[in-house]
């Protein structure tokens with residue numbers, strides 16, 4: 001496959017854009033600003049899907065959109081919630097409406113396919129709802145849409161081989177996978193203090209009163225021990241491969 005430079009939708013001019021995107025794929029990374037322990041920056045959930053979207057745009061000659069920097073509410077048993085400073089969120093109804101309006105505006109352009117790459121756990125249901133609503137009212141036309149959280153593309157076999165104490169994706173927050181991806185993509189942003197949390201929260205259970213000590217260790221919900229740039233590179237390339245397979249299948253279905 002010919003490798004081309006990734007192209008930014010927002011760097012086109014108004015005079016150029018319709019011809020440039022006609023028949024093409026647009027890729028929108030959706031992230032967040034959320035605490036990620038003492039070792040990772042607040043924008044982990046933005047940087048990972050942004051990197052994936054840039055690589056994908058280059059591989060399929062598509063256009064990437066600016067990353068959506070803010071997210072749905074972070075919750076204490078899947079992200080640390082608002083217990084730590086720096087987490088900024090949008091309530092779900094507003095976030096869904098924002099996504100709907102933005103996507104409706106985007107659909108005035110003659111692109112063929114939309115790919116949404118999510119990087120923040122609690123965003124997923126709102127993204128799917130926004131797309132489903134637009135599909136229901138006809139705004140998407142006959143465009144193909146593929147939306148997913150990046151971790152949904154990681155096969156169980158890879159998890160079993162590389163994450164022996166995998167706590168579930170809800171608790172892989174500031175843990176081995178995000179730390180490793182950041183060590184690969186942005187090592188200069190990863191600090192050296194990397195705590196483990198011995199008792200990750202269970203998936204799908206919200207509990208009050210909240211026991212802060214049992215929910216996380218300094219905002220880390222699971223383990224960071226075992227993180228490495230090598231593992232991060234392997235995981236990034238795996239997700240890229242899975243993404244290409246997903247999109248090729250999608251094209252074949254058309």
Ligand SMILES: [Zn+2]
Pocket residue numbers: 036044045119120121173174178
């Ligand atoms: Zn995260």
